[in-house]
Amino acid sequence: MPGRLHHVSLTCASLTASLAFYRQFGFAIEQQYQDEACSIVLLHNQNTRIELFVFSDDVTPQDHETLIYLKAIGIRHLAIEVSNLTTMHDLLSPTTTVTSIKQARLGSFNYFFCYDPDGNQIEVLETNKR
Structure with a gap:
């Protein structure tokens, strides 16, 4: 199943x-x-x-790790696909830490990383149009 x-x-x-x-x-x-x-x-x-x-009781966000630290075992980030990576990068830059836009090693998309309000790593990506 x-x-x-x-x-x-x-x-x-x-x-x-x-x-x-x-x-x-x-x-x-x-x-x-x-x-x-x-x-x-x-x-x-x-x-x-x-x-x-x-x-209802207090929850404390974990200390931020270095962005794009992928070697730790377990869930490392969420990936959200957008239609315009540059526009989203510009929108998020004033409110959270963002990395530069890069091409994925797999080559089929470009991406950057940022944090959500609780310190979760978010990969924002746009697939390459072919």
């Missing part, structure tokens, strides 16, 4: 900040839930979903 990735879940310090960040990529709220312990918001954009958790 084949499977597919349904969503990625992120625990956030601020729902407001995370919603504002991911809305820049076209994500919209699909579902919401809230009780005394947490708030959950499921975002969608085309066939991609991101689930944001915010807990």
Whole structure:
């Protein structure tokens, strides 16, 4: 029985900040839930979903590692495809750390890395048109 990735879940310090960040990529709220312990918001954009958790008790973002540190075992980053990489780079530059735009070693896309409001590494990419 084949499977597919349904969503990625992120625990956030601020729902407001995370919603504002991911809305820049076209994500919209699909579902919401809230009780005394947490708030959950499921975002969608085309066939991609991101689930944001915010807990009532304090959650502290982890210390930032160097961007593009890929050698650690485990999930290292989310990749979000956009239609205009330069425009997104310019949009994000004033609000978060961004790397320069580079061509992927695989050659089929260009990319840069940035942080979301909670320090998660986000790869922003545009596929090369052929």
